[in-house]
Amino acid sequence: MQLLQVQGIGKRYRQGELEVRALADVELTVTEGEFAALVGPSGSGKTTLLNIIGGLDAPSEGKVLVNGKEITAMPEAVLSSFRLFELGFIFQAYNLVAVLTALENVELVMVLQGRPERERRERARHYLELVGLGKVMDRRPSALSGGQQQRVAVARALAAGPRLVLADEPTANLDSENATALLDIMYKLSKEEKTTFLFSTHDARVMERAQRIITLRDGRIESDERREQSSHARALA
Amino acid sequence: MSTRTLHTTAPGKARLPLATMLMLAWRNLWRHRRRTVVTLVSIAFGFGLAVVMIGFTDGGHNNMIRNAIKLGEGHITVQPRGYLENPANHRYLADGKALASQIQALGVPGSVEPRISLQVLASTPANSVGAGLEGLASVDDARAKMLQPRLIDGSWFEPGDERGIVIGDGMARKLKARVGAKVVLMAGTQGGDSQAQLGRVRGIFDSRVDEMDDFLVLADIGLARLFLQGEGADASLAPVTRFAIFLDDPDALAVWAQKLKTGLDSDTVVALDWREMMPQLVQFLFIDAAGSYIFLLLILVLVVFGIVNTVLMSVLERTREFGLLRALGLGRRHLLLLVFLESLLLGLLAVAVGWLLGGGAHLWFAYQGVNIGALMGDNTQMMGTFMDPIVYSELSWERVQQLTLLIFIATLASGIYPAIKAARVTPVQALRT
Ligand SMILES: Nc1ncnc2c1ncn2[C@@H]1O[C@H](COP(=O)(O)OP(=O)(O)OP(=O)(O)O)[C@@H](O)[C@H]1O
Ligand SMILES: [Mg+2]
Numbered sequence: 001m002q003l004l005q006v007q008g009i010g011k012r013y014r015q016g017e018l019e020v021r022a023l024a025d026v027e028l029t030v031t032e033g034e035f036a037a038l039v040g041p042s043g044s045g046k047t048t049l050l051n052i053i054g055g056l057d058a059p060s061e062g063k064v065l066v067n068g069k070e071i072t073a074m075p076e077a078v079l080s081s082f083r084l085f086e087l088g089f090i091f092q093a094y095n096l097v098a099v100l101t102a103l104e105n106v107e108l109v110m111v112l113q114g115r116p117e118r119e120r121r122e123r124a125r126h127y128l129e130l131v132g133l134g135k136v137m138d139r140r141p142s143a144l145s146g147g148q149q150q151r152v153a154v155a156r157a158l159a160a161g162p163r164l165v166l167a168d169e170p171t172a173n174l175d176s177e178n179a180t181a182l183l184d185i186m187y188k189l190s191k192e193e194k195t196t197f198l199f200s201t202h203d204a205r206v207m208e209r210a211q212r213i214i215t216l217r218d219g220r221i222e223s224d225e226r227r228e229q230s231s232h233a234r235a236l237a
Numbered sequence: 238m239s240t241r242t243l244h245t246t247a248p249g250k251a252r253l254p255l256a257t258m259l260m261l262a263w264r265n266l267w268r269h270r271r272r273t274v275v276t277l278v279s280i281a282f283g284f285g286l287a288v289v290m291i292g293f294t295d296g297g298h299n300n301m302i303r304n305a306i307k308l309g310e311g312h313i314t315v316q317p318r319g320y321l322e323n324p325a326n327h328r329y330l331a332d333g334k335a336l337a338s339q340i341q342a343l344g345v346p347g348s349v350e351p352r353i354s355l356q357v358l359a360s361t362p363a364n365s366v367g368a369g370l371e372g373l374a375s376v377d378d379a380r381a382k383m384l385q386p387r388l389i390d391g392s393w394f395e396p397g398d399e400r401g402i403v404i405g406d407g408m409a410r411k412l413k414a415r416v417g418a419k420v421v422l423m424a425g426t427q428g429g430d431s432q433a434q435l436g437r438v439r440g441i442f443d444s445r446v447d448e449m450d451d452f453l454v455l456a457d458i459g460l461a462r463l464f465l466q467g468e469g470a471d472a473s474l475a476p477v478t479r480f481a482i483f484l485d486d487p488d489a490l491a492v493w494a495q496k497l498k499t500g501l502d503s504d505t506v507v508a509l510d511w512r513e514m515m516p517q518l519v520q521f522l523f524i525d526a527a528g529s530y531i532f533l534l535l536i537l538v539l540v541v542f543g544i545v546n547t548v549l550m551s552v553l554e555r556t557r558e559f560g561l562l563r564a565l566g567l568g569r570r571h572l573l574l575l576v577f578l579e580s581l582l583l584g585l586l587a588v589a590v591g592w593l594l595g596g597g598a599h600l601w602f603a604y605q606g607v608n609i610g611a612l613m614g615d616n617t618q619m620m621g622t623f624m625d626p627i628v629y630s631e632l633s634w635e636r637v638q639q640l641t642l643l644i645f646i647a648t649l650a651s652g653i654y655p656a657i658k659a660a661r662v663t664p665v666q667a668l669r670t
Contacts, residue, residue: 016451047669051664051665054564056564056663056664056665056668057665062387071535072575077568079249080250080563080566080567080568081249081250081251081566082568083564083565084251084565084566089564089565090667091561091564094557094558094561095561095666096561097260097562098268098555099260099264099265099268099557100261100264101466108257108565109565109566111252111254111568112251112252112565112567113251113252114249114252134645154606
């Protein structure tokens with residue numbers, strides 16, 4: 001089933017006299033359960049595309065459908081709750097609320113979803129343990145390393161039970177060891193939870209772990225390469 | 238039934254329970270502990286100072302009012318209609334007896350003093366001056382009690398003494414009269430004739446209020462009543478010019494003023510409270526309090542700026558976090574409320590600490606008092622009354638409510654701008670940085 005359909009997306013920015021074309025004629029479909037990487041040089045439009053898919057930004061033209069619902073046509077309030085219930089976000093940095101502990105950060109989204117306290121407490125614990133943070137759940141972000149903070153963000157995204165997780169350079173601030181470790185966790189969870197991942201990256205080693213690599217250049221899709229088995233899956237096997 | 242809603246309805250809106258919001262607001266407030274403490278203390282200190290200042294203003298003013306009431310015509314005065322606007326010796330209450338029993342029947346808790354006030358000319362061989370003759374029914378009359386300790390020479394007249402008078406030191410000087418001197422009191426009648434009575438000075442007082450020392454002639458009501466008889470009054474009906482009513486509980490003024498008005502007001506009689514009797518004093522006190530109000534206004538401005546500054550700074554620092562929260566699904570309204578709550582908590586905290594400081598100081602000064610006699614010398618008289626040398630801070634419950642409400646409104650007002658600022662954050666802008 002097509003979980004994500006991007007149809008003829010374009011995005012133009014106006015900078016004074018100049019018009020910047022951040023995206024043009026982007027066509028893309030992502031099937032449920034995929035673990036796909038969005039790559040390309042700096043300024044190629046990765047962030048812009050992920051923001052539009054996540055309903056954080058509006059395209060200049062084209063449509064985005066998630067699970068058959070046209071999010072580009074939703075009013076802001078509807079979009080907002082759509083993000084809450086259907087999407088997970090992992091950003092490059094500043095993923096966490098500073099005054100909340102790791103556990104509370106993971107719980108927060110489930111509070112917003114209106115889940116009962118016991119359920120959300122259990123789920124938060126469970127996912128934090130899955131990402132290997134069982135021992136530091138009660139720490140605030142300032143007392144966690146960059147890699148730990150990103151893992152909290154992964155736990156938060158998954159604990160909310162989204163259909164699609166969007167991650168914009170989740171490993172950009174991590175050293176390569178931490179970066180591959182985070183990717184391993186993301187991959188494992190995507191398989192176990194059957195959650196679809198679309199993430200952008202610069203890092204060749206991170207790219208290798210994807211099952212599909214979508215390459216952007218100057219706002220257009222240059223190539224879209226599927227692999228039977230990612231190097232990562234091979235490594236795990 | 239719950240399973241149905243669970244499976245068929247579209248995902249609901251983001252819910253942010255108040256408890257969670259309060260927790261977030263509270264923790265955010267203490268994110269920069271020092272900044273918050275500085276803001277808190279400066280607001281609390283300013284507010285405390287305003288409380289003390291208003292406590293002293295109220296204390297001093299209430300003291301003046303109490304003195305004015307004691308020296309004057311009571312909390313409530315019952316007198317002939319039209320007398321206030323146009324006092325004249327022939328305007329009196331001919332049937333004092335009937336009116337006294339009417340007042341009695343209302344059961345006013347306090348004392349009711351029959352009085353006769355007349356405009357006379359006081360003469361000695363040395364001089365003649367205009368004077369206010371005040372006939373008092375008893376030595377326990379509030380005015381008598383107030384002035385008895387202020388006798389500087391001689392003694393008070395005995396009850397029933399139809400010749401004795403007590404005068405102020407100012408009048409004594411003008412008349413060159415000492416204790417024992419004869420003073421002729423003269424008054425015109427409505428018919429155009431004049432009548433006179435002879436008084437003998439029994440004592441001389443110094444009330445501290447020049448208007449009284451220069452003008453008052455106090456006597457037994459019997460002496461004053463002779464003048465009313467001269468106007469044709471029937472002495473057996475106990476004619477008076479007014480009843481001064483002193484309430485045991487001054488806070489009950491409004492209630493009893495109303496009862497007396499509805500019970501007694503007629504074509505010829507009117508009941509007036511002290512505010513109506515002394516409008517100039519009321520006006521004077523209002524203007525005198527302006528300084529405190531201006532100070533309070535400055536404090537409110539301080540509160541607004543303190544809160545806006547603190548919360549706005551923290552909002553600007555948290556742009557990314559707001560962007561994140563919006564991306565996760567929080568609505569603009571949630572952010573608005575969240576930041577508003579931060580201002581509210583800060584404001585409430587500041588008011589609480591402010592009341593602790595200001596209220597503490599107030600209680601101390603309410604008990605201890607401050608000697609302003611040293612500061613102002615003997616010159617504490619104004620508007621026909623005076624301030625005791627030691628002023629005690631006073632805050633009525635209404636004042637407490639008023640001040641709290643004002644500061645609360647200031648807090649609410651200061652919460653608006655930072656909250657709007659936070660709600661305007663868009664995820665894309667916030668996360669780009
Ligand atoms: N708000 C904006 N105003 C003007 N131009 C913008 C704006 N946002 C993005 N752009 C431009 O759009 C293009 C795509 O930017 P985008 O951030 O999507 O690239 P990216 O692939 O994410 O780059 P990076 O790898 O550096 O993160 C760039 O040329 C960028 O300068
Ligand atoms: Mg980018």
